[in-house]
Amino acid sequence: MIIREKYSEYDENYEVEFHLRNFVNRILLELNSFLEYLVNFHPDYFLPYVRVLGKEFSKIIAEKQDLPEAVQSLLKNFRLQRRDGKELIVDFFRILRNKLIQVSKISLNLQKYYVSRRTKKMQITILDRVSGRIIPKYIMAVVLKEIMPREEALKFYKEYLEYLYIDGEKREPTMEMIEQMVELYESEYKETFNFTAFKIDQGKVGIKIEKCMTQQALEHLYNGFDKEFGYLVGCYPDFLTINRMNESFVLTREKSLMIGNSYCDFCWHDKRLVEKVEHPEKEFWEQF
Incomplete structure (x- = not known):
């Protein structure tokens, strides 16, 4: 919901x-x-x-x-x-x-x-x-x-x-609540993404990105850039930084503009509040 x-x-x-x-x-x-x-x-x-x-x-x-x-x-x-x-x-x-x-x-x-x-x-x-x-x-x-x-x-x-x-050091969380991820995108990334942000349920939030300036920038210089390397450089760090924010947070995503999909589907989960880490189905994302 x-x-x-x-x-x-x-x-x-x-x-x-x-x-x-x-x-x-x-x-x-x-x-x-x-x-x-x-x-x-x-x-x-x-x-x-x-x-x-x-x-x-x-x-x-x-x-x-x-x-x-x-x-x-x-x-x-x-x-x-x-x-x-x-x-x-x-x-x-x-x-x-x-x-x-x-x-x-x-x-x-x-x-x-x-x-x-x-x-x-x-x-x-x-x-x-x-x-x-x-x-x-x-x-x-x-x-x-x-x-x-x-x-x-x-x-x-x-x-x-x-x-x-991933340096193995124990860090103090920089975020306490998973809803702060949506607030972060609304405050820091509204100039670089076209996105819809929403809270899905307790301990679960998502963002659907339909235009990404990072991907747009690569296309400006490279006509036919290597999409998998673009994904590694521009997208993969998202999975690595989330754990630095809070060890209880997990990111799931199955779609990426960088590799040719029509949108990116970010979903963040707080393992303390969700029974199971499950990524929303395709139908969920396409309703927006």
Whole structure:
């Protein structure tokens, strides 16, 4: 039985404040994290991965010849803010680092917003911000297909995400009630999803997403992107982060726009309040 229902529709031209240096620092740390994972657990793949990733970055940069020179030189040789004073692996690969920064600027459509080097923050559209986040992450994952069979590459990156998100530490819950998941989407994600949010029953809430800006961003750059890698990068972390919010919470979903379905069907369950974790049937989702 549906107790509450709310609809949200995003505007891809909605503008948000954006700090370029903070953004670049974050994306470089993400690359560094994966390089560390390779060094520590799969060293044989490290140099082959660096080579194919650099090659893919070069291809994207070559296709974007109209990037103004001022934007091309912006943050060239940018160095990461150190963590605990330690050297980072990515800092030893200056060319790769610069290529990632260039691809990030291309993904952000930065030429539309750049004013001068003195500009510390700017207003950009929410779609361009999402594109700037997801496209480099997708590239960093999908190039694994170049150094191992595709199915193995999918499994490899999935295991990396699980290593990244599941650290085994006991955490204090950041959410107490499952209804807070709907409140989170209504407050934080109304600019990036078209969705209907509802409470299904005690300890059970759902969201049906009919338009996803993350998927839209990938389609903008890639005509026919690898949907399973898109799902891994853009969707699979949802399953991993829910347990960090509360160990009693479980996410189920069977549909995803990212892999070609007409909607996403998120359902969150509080194991303390539901007798059985059961995902609603197809007929339930199609009534909205």
